[in-house]
Amino acid sequence: MTIKDIAAYCDVSVSTVSRVLNDHPDVSPQVRELVNEAIRKLHYVPNNSARSLVSSRSTAIGVVSRGVDNPFLSSLIRVLSREIHDRGYTMVLHQIPTQADEVQAAAMLEREKKLLGVIFLGGRFNYTEDELRQLTVPFVCCTYTNTFGDLREDAYSSVSIRDEAEAGRAVRHLVDHGHRRIAVVLDDPADNSIGQLRFQGYRQALEACGIAYDPALAVITGDYDMGAVYAGVCALIDSGAEFTALLAISDALAIAAIKALTDRGLSVPGDCSVIAIDGLEISRYTVPTLTTLCQPAEDMARESVEMLVSLIEGTGSHRHMLVQTTLRPGGSVARRAE
Amino acid sequence: MTIKDIAAYCDVSVSTVSRVLNDHPDVSPQVRELVNEAIRKLHYVPNNSARSLVSSRSTAIGVVSRGVDNPFLSSLIRVLSREIHDRGYTMVLHQIPTQADEVQAAAMLEREKKLLGVIFLGGRFNYTEDELRQLTVPFVCCTYTNTFGDLREDAYSSVSIRDEAEAGRAVRHLVDHGHRRIAVVLDDPADNSIGQLRFQGYRQALEACGIAYDPALAVITGDYDMGAVYAGVCALIDSGAEFTALLAISDALAIAAIKALTDRGLSVPGDCSVIAIDGLEISRYTVPTLTTLCQPAEDMARESVEMLVSLIEGTGSHRHMLVQTTLRPGGSVARRAE
DNA sequence: TTGAAAGCGCTAACAT
DNA sequence: ATGTTAGCGCTTTCAA
Numbered sequence: 001m002t003i004k005d006i007a008a009y010c011d012v013s014v015s016t017v018s019r020v021l022n023d024h025p026d027v028s029p030q031v032r033e034l035v036n037e038a039i040r041k042l043h044y045v046p047n048n049s050a051r052s053l054v055s056s057r058s059t060a061i062g063v064v065s066r067g068v069d070n071p072f073l074s075s076l077i078r079v080l081s082r083e084i085h086d087r088g089y090t091m092v093l094h095q096i097p098t099q100a101d102e103v104q105a106a107a108m109l110e111r112e113k114k115l116l117g118v119i120f121l122g123g124r125f126n127y128t129e130d131e132l133r134q135l136t137v138p139f140v141c142c143t144y145t146n147t148f149g150d151l152r153e154d155a156y157s158s159v160s161i162r163d164e165a166e167a168g169r170a171v172r173h174l175v176d177h178g179h180r181r182i183a184v185v186l187d188d189p190a191d192n193s194i195g196q197l198r199f200q201g202y203r204q205a206l207e208a209c210g211i212a213y214d215p216a217l218a219v220i221t222g223d224y225d226m227g228a229v230y231a232g233v234c235a236l237i238d239s240g241a242e243f244t245a246l247l248a249i250s251d252a253l254a255i256a257a258i259k260a261l262t263d264r265g266l267s268v269p270g271d272c273s274v275i276a277i278d279g280l281e282i283s284r285y286t287v288p289t290l291t292t293l294c295q296p297a298e299d300m301a302r303e304s305v306e307m308l309v310s311l312i313e314g315t316g317s318h319r320h321m322l323v324q325t326t327l328r329p330g331g332s333v334a335r336r337a338e
Numbered sequence: 339m340t341i342k343d344i345a346a347y348c349d350v351s352v353s354t355v356s357r358v359l360n361d362h363p364d365v366s367p368q369v370r371e372l373v374n375e376a377i378r379k380l381h382y383v384p385n386n387s388a389r390s391l392v393s394s395r396s397t398a399i400g401v402v403s404r405g406v407d408n409p410f411l412s413s414l415i416r417v418l419s420r421e422i423h424d425r426g427y428t429m430v431l432h433q434i435p436t437q438a439d440e441v442q443a444a445a446m447l448e449r450e451k452k453l454l455g456v457i458f459l460g461g462r463f464n465y466t467e468d469e470l471r472q473l474t475v476p477f478v479c480c481t482y483t484n485t486f487g488d489l490r491e492d493a494y495s496s497v498s499i500r501d502e503a504e505a506g507r508a509v510r511h512l513v514d515h516g517h518r519r520i521a522v523v524l525d526d527p528a529d530n531s532i533g534q535l536r537f538q539g540y541r542q543a544l545e546a547c548g549i550a551y552d553p554a555l556a557v558i559t560g561d562y563d564m565g566a567v568y569a570g571v572c573a574l575i576d577s578g579a580e581f582t583a584l585l586a587i588s589d590a591l592a593i594a595a596i597k598a599l600t601d602r603g604l605s606v607p608g609d610c611s612v613i614a615i616d617g618l619e620i621s622r623y624t625v626p627t628l629t630t631l632c633q634p635a636e637d638m639a640r641e642s643v644e645m646l647v648s649l650i651e652g653t654g655s656h657r658h659m660l661v662q663t664t665l666r667p668g669g670s671v672a673r674r675a676e
Numbered sequence: 677t678t679g680a681a682a683g684c685g686c687t688a689a690c691a692t
Numbered sequence: 693a694t695g696t697t698a699g700c701g702c703t704t705t706c707a708a
Contacts, residue, residue, distance in 0.1 A: 002701055013679045018703060026677055045449050049396065050701035052387035054684050069619070074412040081431050090451065093419050093431055111383050113428065226623055252620070259623040281407070282590070285564055285597040287625045340685055351695045356687060364693055388685035392700050679708080684701105691696075 001044050009038050058114040065095045065121040066102045067224055071252055072278045073121050079301035087309055098224050107134035117308045126192040127151055138311040142304040148192050157307045157318045159300050163194055166293050166325050167201030170247050170275045175209045178336030179245035183217040185257050186249045187224045198249040216241050226256035233260035244272060244336050251278035251292055269334035279328055289330030296323050339382050347376050396452040403433045403459040404440045405562055409590055410616045411459050417639035425647055436562050445472035455646045464530040465489055476649040480642040486530050495645045495656045497638050501532055504631050504663050505539030508585050508613045513547045516674030517583035521555040523595050524587045525562045536587040554579050564594035571598035582610060582674050589616035589630055607672035617666055626669030634661050
């Protein structure tokens, strides 16, 4: 079943069928209807390979996700796959380790799969114009924006939360509950990535609250890994450091931290309150329920696709969208015992 | 940069280049080397669309995953995407709700994307030959096998654990710890899917241990949903039912169950032991650590791709692989208090 | 408003 | 062992 069959069936030329297929204007309503009906009746599906070949463009949108162990990204991917498919495109998913270079991965993918555009998840914030020249298609950074790089605002799009501000909000939530000695758990304070920003937000908020930053209270694992966080928090406790609250830069890390606290005989929130940022579904079921700032994953993913598609189709220009988190109060934060 | 450029550059014909590209035998070693070098030097990447068009086959392998909320499937997808890519194919991922029909989804996808084959995750077990006629490409069922259907063994491949036996093993683990009143948590006992098999295994093992099945101890939610499980287990407790242990058919559901038990003031494992099947990373960090039978996700995914590719390339035939789980002892199972 | 025809880059049958 | 060539299904000028 090809375009020829439809043409023959309708007694028109293939060009006419092609025009109908591509919504070109110069077709009379009657013929258009005729062709559309034939397409339906004969269950015709256009051959994407032929389309790609002649127009030298595929229907592929790349999703390059950095950080395979981050369940928050999994939930984004779920929505992305649906949205991309619903708009008639094909998602090409590439998951890479945190150590890998997502721009290079995207550039290779772009060539291999003739990508129309790329959505980055969990990437770095320090892209340079120079580096990005490898990429010749539009891209959207989802979950982050290019805080540390020199990209022009109109050279890319992004959907993200205000990571610094939100981390600050988390800190203030703890301070409001009487906490002053607040530990922080993160993978890397200088990764030019989410961790760095949230760490900065933590420090700034402390300062704003008149609390000195104490490096002894920072659990830095170097790796986005629950095991490392568990070990790190155990070591923190064993070091004798005093703290009554803890901010983890993500739910997954918070869960590992809670485990460490509990295993060391500290009660959450009795001895230590815990707050995080992400809002995983599973965080509703930790013991105690994790208090966390929920990122609107569904909206973020949907908006990213929306942006990229409008860029691809030439109906929109680069934008930067900031979304709000929602505090989901759990049982992991309590007023400090006097 | 096309095959023509390479041909011109090497002063050979396009067919020769094509032969080199496709590893055809009839090329002299010298010419082969010459062409390969040109390909490298000129950074030539074959145009997949053209390839697909002429050979009317793409490089696409479909992955149809049923049950978007199941984190175990996410971990499989991660490995699948890597393996598929490494073998030079493209993964087309389609995630559908548990209520949807994966065969129909796969059939549509096959036509749309010219799939070479399909890997099903978390599907039903009751496919009929008739139903599968929609699918004209080979497929592999990953995580399950066609227990309830009438498929011929040589008509499809599968990679799975012995769900009934493993559920039985979990039950016996509890019985070995002195438990006789064992509750079970599942979504649907008649879904022709993993839940049904594990439930059967639960009942059979009880029987084998001389314990009567008590329907009052079965928490059936009708839906793979942590919220529903939480509510169900709360209702079970509130009903006054007596039990000292609980088997959840998956880690995620176990986590919700533990939460419910804890929130109702029952201690795990003091008042109730909990065991599950899956082996999520996050289950290491629940409080208490979940005792669970780990499925070898990495192996299962890798083997599925291996099977499908050998089917696609005609170097293998349909096989059914059974893999072993590994008991990962946590702190959620204890000897029954006398 | 419609049709005819020239390729897009590649594979494979056929010829040499 | 290598080259020539006819399409694969489609989009897109160009002509009518």
